[in-house]
Amino acid sequence: MMGIHVSHQANDLESIPRLRKDLLVAYLAAAAVTTHVLEAALPGPGPWFKPGLANVFTLVAFCRFGWRAAMAVTLIRILVSSMALGILFTPGFFLSFFGATGAVLMLGVVRLLPLGLGPVGISLLAAMAHMVAQTVAAWLLIIGHVGIFSALPWFLAGSWISGILNGLLAFLLLERLDQHHHLQR
Amino acid sequence: MKWLALLRRGSTVGDRWVMVLTGLGIVTLGMAMSAEPGRRAQVLRDNRPLLMLPLDRDVTTQVEGRLGPVTIQVEKGRIRLLEYNSPRLIGTRTGWIQGAGQTTACVPCGILVQVEGHAKRSSTELDAVAQ
Numbered sequence: 001m002m003g004i005h006v007s008h009q010a011n012d013l014e015s016i017p018r019l020r021k022d023l024l025v026a027y028l029a030a031a032a033v034t035t036h037v038l039e040a041a042l043p044g045p046g047p048w049f050k051p052g053l054a055n056v057f058t059l060v061a062f063c064r065f066g067w068r069a070a071m072a073v074t075l076i077r078i079l080v081s082s083m084a085l086g087i088l089f090t091p092g093f094f095l096s097f098f099g100a101t102g103a104v105l106m107l108g109v110v111r112l113l114p115l116g117l118g119p120v121g122i123s124l125l126a127a128m129a130h131m132v133a134q135t136v137a138a139w140l141l142i143i144g145h146v147g148i149f150s151a152l153p154w155f156l157a158g159s160w161i162s163g164i165l166n167g168l169l170a171f172l173l174l175e176r177l178d179q180h181h182h183l184q185r
Numbered sequence: 186m187k188w189l190a191l192l193r194r195g196s197t198v199g200d201r202w203v204m205v206l207t208g209l210g211i212v213t214l215g216m217a218m219s220a221e222p223g224r225r226a227q228v229l230r231d232n233r234p235l236l237m238l239p240l241d242r243d244v245t246t247q248v249e250g251r252l253g254p255v256t257i258q259v260e261k262g263r264i265r266l267l268e269y270n271s272p273r274l275i276g277t278r279t280g281w282i283q284g285a286g287q288t289t290a291c292v293p294c295g296i297l298v299q300v301e302g303h304a305k306r307s308s309t310e311l312d313a314v315a316q
Contacts, residue, residue: 050273090293091293115203116199117199118197118200120192120195120200121200121201121204124200124207128207138290142231142292143232143290143295143297145232147288147297147299148292148297150218150286150299151287151289152214152218153218154215156207156211160207164192171191172191172195
């Protein structure tokens with residue numbers, strides 16, 4: 001909290017130095033790790049549907065600081081939360097890693113296309129890329145049977161919903177960040 | 186209604202196009218891959234066949250997965266798996282399947298159950314993609 005401990009009085013807000021970009025990215029990564037670990041402890045709403053709320057922070061990093069920041073938040077989240085959950089280098093870790101890689105690659109593609117997308121559209125495409133990459137990883141690394149793809153429409157339906165929800169949450173968080181002088185770009 | 190208002194406020198025109206097009210794509214894919222009821226199911230571990238179970242005979246059996254025993258249950262033409270040590274119990278929560286080509290799996294256990302037969306149209310396309 002180095003950048004914001006100067007004062008708690010509203011009148012002094014203008015004097016607070018702007019939070020350094022790398023610190024905000026670190027805060028976003030910490031929030032993503034916490035959310036990931038908490039979500040893993042809660043029962044999911046259904047099979048093949050996971051809200052993936054930690055992705056909200058990746059989206060905020062992407063919309064605010066770009067692709068490299070989003071990749072940093074994702075890598076930190078996957079590694080640290082896997083260590084915290086005791087699943088590092090287990091099949092679950094690799095599924096998570098490949099899913100996240102698919103999502104980050106999609107973010108890289110999205111930034112190159114002039115589609116006029118906001119957090120919701122970006123989140124939706126990233127969530128679907130995440131699910132496709134995860135299914136391919138499950139097929140290649142573990143199951144080895146193409147039958148796994150027969151469930152793909154269900155997986156994608158789940159990621160369609162979670163993608164929109166996370167996009168809306170990222171939109172709200174970005175709005176809040178814009179209201180704070182010391183968190184602005 | 187609050188969510189709809191938020192969706193309207195928080196999405197761009199591009200976002201709405203992406204929502205509609207991906208939604209239509211998923212529905213189309215789902216319809217293309219829907220299936221007729223199957224007659225038997227294959228149980229695989231690490232892509233190696235373990236069992237073939239006819240779906241017209243109710244039976245409960247157990248196979249050994251990577252994380253411990255997995256129960257396979259056939260009842261009234263349907264089949265399901267029940268795993269116990271998987272972190273998210275996705276196979277168990279998927280429940281019964283019966284359509285040809287449908288699968289249920291416990292990925293960490295390496296166990297996959299597939300109802301034999303083909304989905305209405307797309308199994309050849311799927312195989313081609315997978316190869």
